[in-house]
Amino acid sequence: MTIALPPADWLTVVGRRVRRRITGDGPPVVLLHGIGRTLDDFAAQHELLAPDHRVISLDLPGHGGSAPLDAPHTLPALAAAVAEALSTAGITGPAHLVGNSLGGAVAMRLAADDPARVASLVLVNSAGFGREVTVALRLLALRPLGRLLLRPHPAIARRAERAIFHDPAYVTEERIGTALAAARQPHAARVMLELVRSLGTWRGVRPQWREELLAAVAALDLPILVVWGDRDLILPAHHLAAVRARLPRARTHLFADTGHMPQIERAAEFYTLVNEFWALPAARR
Structure with missing residues (x-):
């Protein structure tokens, strides 16, 4: 059973506008998108999960309809x-965190900083498990090339969407339009460059923050599921080997013929897999 999604609305957090969508009732689930993306990347999962969960998806600060932070x-x-x-x-107790790409690293950071x-x-094709990342993101770390590459242009948006999905049928005009609208926000390029340059260089993702974060997450007594698409062009699927080495108690799953967003390309399978994981005794504590 699924429900029709209401439009996203806004929340004021410490005087700053945050775009969010909240539906359903039950155990809380928080959905976190990737860099330069929006909560719309989780629309299908939001709809599937809402009958049995309290589901909240957010535009991260400076993304989509959420205002940027005052700090970097x-x-x-x-x-x-x-x-x-x-x-x-009003979500103060333990929640299931689901993060795609950068959202996975944000979820891990939140778990390490505030495990309660x-x-x-x-973690869905999550950042944090390896140095390799698409050249498009590595080039953003180069000044002044970064701002040039972040110009909001339909051809650039289409190319980016095409890199995200293995099946080109998911590269819809609606998704391209959403990406363009997000890129046209006056703060979008600044936020993107701050994030890219804090997390990596033109050589790839910095090891310092990855090592510290993975050590902190490994020390937590926390159920973890890590999934990947085997055709991911953004963060390669062989990062799953690092997952198994650094988080040996984590469950893993590789989706066949799937790109960077299994929650979209394999929506029903993803939903079933996640629900089965949450039903395990360790995840229900």
């Missing part, structure tokens, strides 16, 4: 902002 946009700053948004929305807020982690 870094991984700890995003995690703290998510915690503030959850408190303002987290019931489990579902």
Whole structure:
């Protein structure tokens, strides 16, 4: 059973506007999107999960319809902002965190910084497990090339969407339009560059924050599921080997013929897998 999604609305968090969508009732689930993206990347999962869960999806600070932070946009700053948004929305107890790409790293950071807020982690093609990342993001770390590459242009948006999905049928005009609208926000390029340059260089993702974060997450007594698409062009699927080495108690799953967003390309399978994971005794504590 699914329900029709209401439009996203806005929450005021410490005087800053945050775009969010909240539906359903039950155990809380928080859905976190990737860099340069919006909560719309979780629309299908939001609809599937809402009959049995209290589901909240957010535009991260400076993304989509959410205002930017006053401070620089870094991984700890995003995690703290998510915690503030959850408190303002009345979600103060443990929640299942589901994060795609950058959203996975934000979820891990939040779990490491405030473990009482987290019931489990579902990491979807998550940042943080390896150095390799698409050349498009690495080039953003180069000045002044970064701002040039972030110009909002239909051809650039279409190319980016095409890199995200293995099946080109998911590269719809609606998704391209959403990406363009997000890129046209006056602060979008600044936020993107701050994040990219804090997390990596033109050589790839910095090891320092990855090592510290994975060590902190490995020390938590927390149920973790990590999934990947085998045709991911953004963060390669062989990062799953690092998951198994660094988080040996985590469950893993590889989706066949799937790109960077299994929650969209394999929506029903993803939903079933996540629900089965949450039904396990360790995830229901």
